[in-house]
Amino acid sequence: MIKRIFKITFLLMIALSLSSGMAGCKSKKKLAREQAAAEYARTVETAKQDLLSIINDEGNMSLPEKESKLQRVKDMNINEPEILALTRQAEEVIAAEKEAMRKKWEEENKKKTEAVSLSLADYFALVAGASSVENANIKMNEALKLFAGPNTPVLIIISQEGDLVDYDRPTTAKKYLEYLKDQKKNLNEIENIEYDDNGKIKLLELIKKDY
Amino acid sequence: MKRFSLILIIMTGMAFSYTTQAQTDISPERKRAIDSLAMEKIRDLGKYISIIGNKQTPFSEAKRVIDRTLELFVEEAQMGVSSLSREEVIYYAIREYLERLMLLNYDKVKIEWFNIQYISDLELQPDGRYVGVITIFQRFEGTSDDGLIYKDVTKKDITVYVERKQTQIGGKLIGFWDVLLGDIRVVETTK
Numbered sequence: 001m002i003k004r005i006f007k008i009t010f011l012l013m014i015a016l017s018l019s020s021g022m023a024g025c026k027s028k029k030k031l032a033r034e035q036a037a038a039e040y041a042r043t044v045e046t047a048k049q050d051l052l053s054i055i056n057d058e059g060n061m062s063l064p065e066k067e068s069k070l071q072r073v074k075d076m077n078i079n080e081p082e083i084l085a086l087t088r089q090a091e092e093v094i095a096a097e098k099e100a101m102r103k104k105w106e107e108e109n110k111k112k113t114e115a116v117s118l119s120l121a122d123y124f125a126l127v128a129g130a131s132s133v134e135n136a137n138i139k140m141n142e143a144l145k146l147f148a149g150p151n152t153p154v155l156i157i158i159s160q161e162g163d164l165v166d167y168d169r170p171t172t173a174k175k176y177l178e179y180l181k182d183q184k185k186n187l188n189e190i191e192n193i194e195y196d197d198n199g200k201i202k203l204l205e206l207i208k209k210d211y
Numbered sequence: 212m213k214r215f216s217l218i219l220i221i222m223t224g225m226a227f228s229y230t231t232q233a234q235t236d237i238s239p240e241r242k243r244a245i246d247s248l249a250m251e252k253i254r255d256l257g258k259y260i261s262i263i264g265n266k267q268t269p270f271s272e273a274k275r276v277i278d279r280t281l282e283l284f285v286e287e288a289q290m291g292v293s294s295l296s297r298e299e300v301i302y303y304a305i306r307e308y309l310e311r312l313m314l315l316n317y318d319k320v321k322i323e324w325f326n327i328q329y330i331s332d333l334e335l336q337p338d339g340r341y342v343g344v345i346t347i348f349q350r351f352e353g354t355s356d357d358g359l360i361y362k363d364v365t366k367k368d369i370t371v372y373v374e375r376k377q378t379q380i381g382g383k384l385i386g387f388w389d390v391l392l393g394d395i396r397v398v399e400t401t402k
Binding site: 133153155158159161164165166167168169170175178179182183184187194202203208210 | 238240241244245247248251255258259262268269272275276279376378380381385386387388389390
């Protein structure tokens with residue numbers, strides 16, 4: 001009798017443990033699903049917040065930061081209508097900011113060109129009109145600082161007919177300044193200036209005054 | 212072989228006539244600009260010569276100006292030098308002339324060019340270059356430390372060559388007129 005009770009108890013225990021094991025397995029899958037869903041929801045939320053931070057930024061974030069944030073969101077490949085709409089909005093914000101920056105750069109560059117044109121034209125007049133070789137050399141060296149280097153090309157237009165432009169033999173910044181010093185005549189006007197990334201003149205185009 | 216030579220001659224002729232044609236087709240306005248450019252180079256030369264001859268010019272400056280002056284000339288160009296004290300005209304290579312000018316044995320040297328004008332207009336040559344002659348008058352005055360002054364006025368003819376060339380600058384093809392000066396010949400020397 002005792003043996004039978006043991007046997008039944010033993011079988012009950014096995015059945016109990018099996019049933020509890022199956023239940024545990026079922027809840028783990030559910031848990032994993034829930035965790036994945038929660039993780040996805042968090043990712044979507046992060047992406048949403050990132051996109052909103054780009055859209056609503058009031059100047060705290062730099063353009064490269066915004067671009068890299070947007071790229072991170074895009075790399076997540078979230079196919080949620082809300083995220084896709086916000087992504088488009090963020091792209092528009094970045095494009096608008098880029099355009100504004102380009103316009104600002106253009107205006108600044110224009111102002112700088114006018115300023116440098118004036119000072120360069122002043123230097124040309126000062127070198128050509130210098131009272132001594134020493135004075136001319138001082139002004140020449142100051143003027144040369146505006147150029148990318150002493151060998152920066154200088155072109156002089158002698159005639160223009162539509163697209164056909166005739167130049168004198170190309171010279172360099174240093175040689176042109178020496179020419180002004182030697183000849184003491186300043187016969188050319190500044191037609192165009194091109195700058196390098198450091199704001200130095202990388203190409204100077206002049207035109208004959210009497211042309 | 213004969214046929215090949217014939218083709219080569221024809222092709223060379225075509226290329227040559229194309230170049231000539233390209234340079235012939237210039238408007239009077241462009242031609243005026245070239246004439247004026249060549250004239251300007253002659254004026255520049257006159258100024259360089261006066262700087263080199265001037266005893267007030269520092270040696271280093273005179274040397275630099277000699278190099279700049281040489282850039283105006285074709286290789287092998289010569290300069291005629293005359294004197295009231297001798298009949299013959301001596302011709303020097305330009306560098307030698309300029310170096311002698313710098314070292315002239317006077318305390319004060321004044322050189323001035325005037326009446327600069329074309330005596331033969333720039334004309335297109337079969338080789339595609341424009342060639343002309345510009346005449347100048349040079350007034351020379353040298354004073355020595357004992358107060359003696361040597362003075363003369365020399366009329367000189369300068370051959371001018373102008374050629375259309377192209378070069379690449381900043382990724383852009385630039386078409387320019389290269390003005391080069393040839394021999395400078397003495398026409399006459401007077402007091």
